[in-house]
Amino acid sequence: MTTLSLDEEVRLYTNNAEREKYNLLGTLYGIIVALDYLERAYVRDAITAAQYSPACTRLLSQYMTMLKLVKDSVPSIEQFMARYRMDNPAALHRIRVGVPATVEHSSEAGPETGKWIAETTQNFITFMDALKLRLRAKDQLHPILQELVTGYARFKGSKEWEGRSKMVSWLITLNSMKASEEITEEQSRQLLFDVDHAYAEFFRSLSSGKEGS
Secondary structure, three states: OOOOOOOOOOOOOOOHHHHHHHHHHHHHHHHHHHHHHHHHHHHOOOOOHHHHHHHHHHHHHHHHHHHHHOOOOOOOHHHHHHHOOOOOHHHHHHHHHOOOHHHHOOOOOOHHHHHHHHHHHHHHHHHHHHHHOOOOEHHHHHHHHHHHHHHHOOOHHHHHOHHHHHHHHHHHHHHOOOOOOEOOHHHHHHHHHHHHHHHHHHHHHHHOOOOOO
């Protein structure tokens, strides 16, 4: 008869594939908990809309990415939360809606503008993540930046935003390069800085009600 030691660590996995699966499930669990905390903080006015919106969009984006990685183990988010006895109704609601509360309950903008806000926010995050992942070639960066600038330009106030001219300038720079040509590390850092500045400016404009539709 095998004797079990109460001091011995219980392993959930027996090989590397299983270990990776449980690591991914743990990350998904953490994203849901973080999203729930964020929703509650926003409802209590502990954070502003300008702080909440990009954080929520990023968590939703991370959730979608993780869900694709664990789809074989997670038939539905409801089943996952029930299996691990998660009591996070605010996060579940936000996941089902798919956009931040600032978009869901927008009173200043119509539904189409709300959709544009969500899409533009996602495009900002996608492009900045691409730079952080060290994507440098024109054919990797140009399509993403082009989509970002196109969405960004739909807002009436964008013509007055400093970030727009800088991003258009970077589009021109990329346009002049060959498809396989890469920007330098210095250029990448400056590009990330400029886009991050435009991202912050975008949300400041939204929170002050200047976005237009």
